[in-house]
Amino acid sequence: MTAKNGARVVPPADPCCFVVFGASGDLTHRLLMPALYNLAASGLLPDAFSIVGVARAEMTTAAFCDGLRKALDQFATRKVEPAVVERLLSCVTYVQGGPEDEASFDRLGETLVAIEHKRGTRGNRLYYLATPPTAFTPTARALGRTGLAREENGAWRRLIIEKPFGTDLASAQALNRALLDVFEEHQIFRIDHYLGKETVQNIMVMRFANGLFEPIWNRDHIDQVQITVAETLPVGRRGKFYDATGALRDMVPNHLFQLLSLVAMEPPSRFDARSVRSEKANVLDEIQMITPEEALRRSVRGQYLAGRAGREDVPDYRATRDVAPDSTTETYVALGLSIDNWRWAGVPFFLRTGKALCARVSEVAIKFKQAPFAMFRHTPIEHLAENFLTVRIAPEEGISLQFNAKVPGPSIAIDGVHMTFQYKDYFESAPSTGYETLIYDCMIGDAILFQRADGVEAGWRAVQPFLDAWRQAGPEGLSFYKAGSDGPEEAHRLIGDHGRRWRPVC
Numbered sequence: 001m002t003a004k005n006g007a008r009v010v011p012p013a014d015p016c017c018f019v020v021f022g023a024s025g026d027l028t029h030r031l032l033m034p035a036l037y038n039l040a041a042s043g044l045l046p047d048a049f050s051i052v053g054v055a056r057a058e059m060t061t062a063a064f065c066d067g068l069r070k071a072l073d074q075f076a077t078r079k080v081e082p083a084v085v086e087r088l089l090s091c092v093t094y095v096q097g098g099p100e101d102e103a104s105f106d107r108l109g110e111t112l113v114a115i116e117h118k119r120g121t122r123g124n125r126l127y128y129l130a131t132p133p134t135a136f137t138p139t140a141r142a143l144g145r146t147g148l149a150r151e152e153n154g155a156w157r158r159l160i161i162e163k164p165f166g167t168d169l170a171s172a173q174a175l176n177r178a179l180l181d182v183f184e185e186h187q188i189f190r191i192d193h194y195l196g197k198e199t200v201q202n203i204m205v206m207r208f209a210n211g212l213f214e215p216i217w218n219r220d221h222i223d224q225v226q227i228t229v230a231e232t233l234p235v236g237r238r239g240k241f242y243d244a245t246g247a248l249r250d251m252v253p254n255h256l257f258q259l260l261s262l263v264a265m266e267p268p269s270r271f272d273a274r275s276v277r278s279e280k281a282n283v284l285d286e287i288q289m290i291t292p293e294e295a296l297r298r299s300v301r302g303q304y305l306a307g308r309a310g311r312e313d314v315p316d317y318r319a320t321r322d323v324a325p326d327s328t329t330e331t332y333v334a335l336g337l338s339i340d341n342w343r344w345a346g347v348p349f350f351l352r353t354g355k356a357l358c359a360r361v362s363e364v365a366i367k368f369k370q371a372p373f374a375m376f377r378h379t380p381i382e383h384l385a386e387n388f389l390t391v392r393i394a395p396e397e398g399i400s401l402q403f404n405a406k407v408p409g410p411s412i413a414i415d416g417v418h419m420t421f422q423y424k425d426y427f428e429s430a431p432s433t434g435y436e437t438l439i440y441d442c443m444i445g446d447a448i449l450f451q452r453a454d455g456v457e458a459g460w461r462a463v464q465p466f467l468d469a470w471r472q473a474g475p476e477g478l479s480f481y482k483a484g485s486d487g488p489e490e491a492h493r494l495i496g497d498h499g500r501r502w503r504p505v506c
């Protein structure tokens with residue numbers, strides 16, 4: 001991204017080989033290749049670069065490149081320049097193989113050595129696991145057994161994996177153990193693509209690069225925090241994945257907790273991966289541990305019924321393909337959390353996310369405590385508008401502050417007004433997939449935007465009481481909402497019990 005008043009010069013990444021496992025899949029074609037194309041078009045890929053695609057399907061390099069070319073035509077976020085495409089594809093090789101075929105990893109190793117000689121990539125390798133999560137551990141182990149994970153002679157070897165990092169605390173711990181058997185923590189880059197979004201990164205800059213917010217960023221001045229990620233899209237063709245996962249696992253320990261930790265963490269002492277990730281993990285660890293009974297009181301899980309969301313007629317969730325007809329999987333979740341530390345004691349954090357809702361909105365809203373009303377008691381003013389500072393991630397990216405202003409006229413009247421900053425008014429940015437920054441950062445070894453093992457586990461530890469309580473409760477306690485509404489009624493009751501109300505979604 002460059003400011004309108006001047007370009008920022010960013011050097012190309014280190015020489016390296018980008019090795020993608022699951023190279024025949026959707027992620028590789030729809031997001032990773034367009035992201036690599038954007039990096040190439042912006043001059044951020046090194047001259048000494050190569051791409052090696054690995055998948056189990058039999059395919060020639062030429063056929064693989066044809067597929068990538070078509071994917072770029074279909075999914076590129078910018079105008080496709082043939083010269084850039086050909087330069088990118090000229091450094092692609094396809095290797096057939098998978099973790100259950102050990103010999104294929106030996107072949108991969110030989111191919112990599114030959115490519116490194118030819119292209120001068122210095123032995124630096126980025127292994128991107130774009131495979132189903134079930135293949136993460138076997139692939140990492142195969143890389144370990146064949147010596148491909150070892151860093152030697154000054155060359156780096158890094159591993160990128162995508163969420164889900166487990167499906168509960170125990171499986172997240174098991175995955176971390178398996179990865180750490182082969183790689184060291186500094187080699188592992190866990191992607192939460194939410195952190196590729198500029199506004200999400202800007203939360204830290206807003207808090208810590210300005211003098212005005214931090215003095216009031218605490219329980220003395222903040223009344224509550226609301227984090228909302230609402231989608232209009234229903235589950236659609238992802239029934240198999242979604243019915244086994246649900247809204248809580250899919251969204252909360254990763255995306256919503258990334259937002260929560262950026263808003264609630266203590267100021268890191270340095271802007272580096274160790275300090276930032278330590279503070280983020282600390283605050284997730286401070287989310288209050290609760291009993292299963294409390295978990296039921298502090299949560300609402302909902303499932304959508306037929307309705308109209310966005311521009312679509314949506315059937316009952318249970319009528320979705322690959323969804324069990326008696327499914328109790330939640331497509332909506334709302335939680336009321338507390339953070340057990342000095343800064344946040346007594347400040348409720350309300351989180352909600354759901355599918356097939358009335359609007360697409362992602363935001364963090366911080367509500368400040370009300371000014372004393374006493375001075376207006378004998379005026380016509382009946383109430384003051386709420387003071388919200390809202391960080392908007394979607395649909396438009398920006399920050400807005402709601403405050404009270406005098407309505408012009410002879411008598412005293414007050415109305416809530418908004419002061420709004422929108423990214424697009426100040427900065428130019430080329431349309432992106434959201435993966436460019438993350439891939440580039442991994443290539444230069446900057447792990448600030450990636451999750452560390454302790455942060456992942458702290459997130460799962462905080463949601464585990466809800467998973468346990470819901471499993472025990474079974475269908476009891478599942479609420480329903482009409483597709484195209486703002487979620488189940490019970491969610492209003494949840495926040496109402498704390499004397500607050502949700503910001504409107506629709």
Ligand SMILES: NC(=O)c1ccc[n+]([C@@H]2O[C@H](COP(=O)([O-])OP(=O)(O)OC[C@H]3O[C@@H](n4cnc5c(N)ncnc54)[C@H](OP(=O)(O)O)[C@@H]3O)[C@@H](O)[C@H]2O)c1
Nearest residue numbers: 022023024025026027055056057098130131132133135162
């Ligand atoms: N697609 C997205 O938009 C998206 C977004 C965020 C995260 N992700 C994550 O990215 C990963 C890949 O998703 P995808 O949508 O690309 O899936 P996909 O289209 O099903 O592709 C999966 C790839 O992995 C390979 N594969 C399948 N089973 C394997 C196994 N047991 N061992 C080794 N390789 C195997 C497949 O090729 P072969 O069968 O030929 O080996 C294929 O290349 C998943 O973890 C997903 O959660 C995807």
